[in-house]
Amino acid sequence: GAGVSQSPSNKVTEKGKDVELRCDPISGHTALYWYRQSLGQGLEFLIYFQGNSAPDKSGLPSDRFSAERTGGSVSTLTIQRTQQEDSAVYLCASSWRVSNYEQYFGPGTRLTVT
Amino acid sequence: DQQVKQNSPSLSVQEGRISILNCDYTNSMFDYFLWYKKYPAEGPTFLISISSIKDKNEDGRFTVFLNKSAKHLSLHIVPSQPGDSAVYFCGALKGGLSGSRLTFGEGTQLTVNP
Numbered sequence: 001g002a003g004v005s006q007s008p009s010n011k012v013t014e015k016g017k018d019v020e021l022r023c024d025p026i027s028g029h030t031a032l033y034w035y036r037q038s039l040g041q042g043l044e045f046l047i048y049f050q051g052n053s054a055p056d057k058s059g060l061p062s063d064r065f066s067a068e069r070t071g072g073s074v075s076t077l078t079i080q081r082t083q084q085e086d087s088a089v090y091l092c093a094s095s096w097r098v099s100n101y102e103q104y105f106g107p108g109t110r111l112t113v114t
Numbered sequence: 115d116q117q118v119k120q121n122s123p124s125l126s127v128q129e130g131r132i133s134i135l136n137c138d139y140t141n142s143m144f145d146y147f148l149w150y151k152k153y154p155a156e157g158p159t160f161l162i163s164i165s166s167i168k169d170k171n172e173d174g175r176f177t178v179f180l181n182k183s184a185k186h187l188s189l190h191i192v193p194s195q196p197g198d199s200a201v202y203f204c205g206a207l208k209g210g211l212s213g214s215r216l217t218f219g220e221g222t223q224l225t226v227n228p
Contacts, residue, residue: 041220105150
């Protein structure tokens, strides 16, 4: 079946603009995760969803970051008033449920803030 | 606070030889560990995992060893193939229904030379 898809694959935006990143998980996966990888850094956890609720938002780096998931499927990660330090690859992953530890990743969205 | 560390940013081996990738962690609450492989411009791909109740898990050419007392795990690839050239991430998590956020190391770039 189809894997995790993310859009756009690349996004260049000016500092101060808002951006919205989309993730479409594997069909039937109830758990959804957002991570990011900054240049030269490892993968950093941002937030996860179980269904439509987000029990753990502790990884969001600031209140400019928010995420939502509706219908237990597609999720959007929104970054308001983007800053240059937000430039990174944003990765989405999904799993059958939170207790299934194998997470399947999408190809990522490369965000560049100029 | 880097809870998962991969101290070798790169590793180069000859085709057919063994590749050993290392990972150390500091959080004793971690009870499940996963290895992912990442090619450029793609999301990480799950390789192999191990629960903290085991000390070894094998899947084809890939074997993961866990030394809980040393808080150390390693991934062995035998024999190494040029197609194994990628960045390898070690991930750790605290299992259970409260969430499965993965904490990753910085990654190790493996190059297998023909």
